[in-house]
Amino acid sequence: MLHYFPTSITLLLVVLNGIPISDADEAEKAASKVPLPSVCENDDPLGMISGSIADWQITASSTYPASWVKGCSEGNARLFRPNGLAWCAKFKSSSEWLQIDLGVRAL
Structure with a gap:
């Protein structure tokens, strides 16, 4: 599972299926291909x-x-x-x- 973070957070490294993606543009492309649920399954406090x-x-x-x-x-x-x-x-x-x-x- 890959988590998408708001743009106010600097993305340093994404690991997709165990493979680190250090280039920010490549990481953004990879993140855009991962389906995210439209509704949060659990909204309890962490x-x-x-x-x-x-x-x-x-x-x-x-x-x-x-x-x-x-x-x-x-x-x-x-x-x-x-x-x-x-x-x-x-x-x-x-x-x-x-x-x-x-x-x-x-x-």
Whole structure:
């Protein structure tokens, strides 16, 4: 399964059927050929707010080192953190990303 992301997110790499496609134009062409459901099959929350998604399921492109700023780990990349903490990317760049492992194998 290939997921299409809104244009506000920079596409860095698409893996289609186990083959990485690094060229953005080729990735866009490949993504346009994958049928997407017109209606979301499940509109329940994913678990980022409730904590159902564990910290180990969240990966980031980079994180501020703890020696620079405390509390910037990927695990803090959630809405409405009661402690006010948040994920902080190490670099101010549009190529920073978060990846959430939903526990489902996708091709």
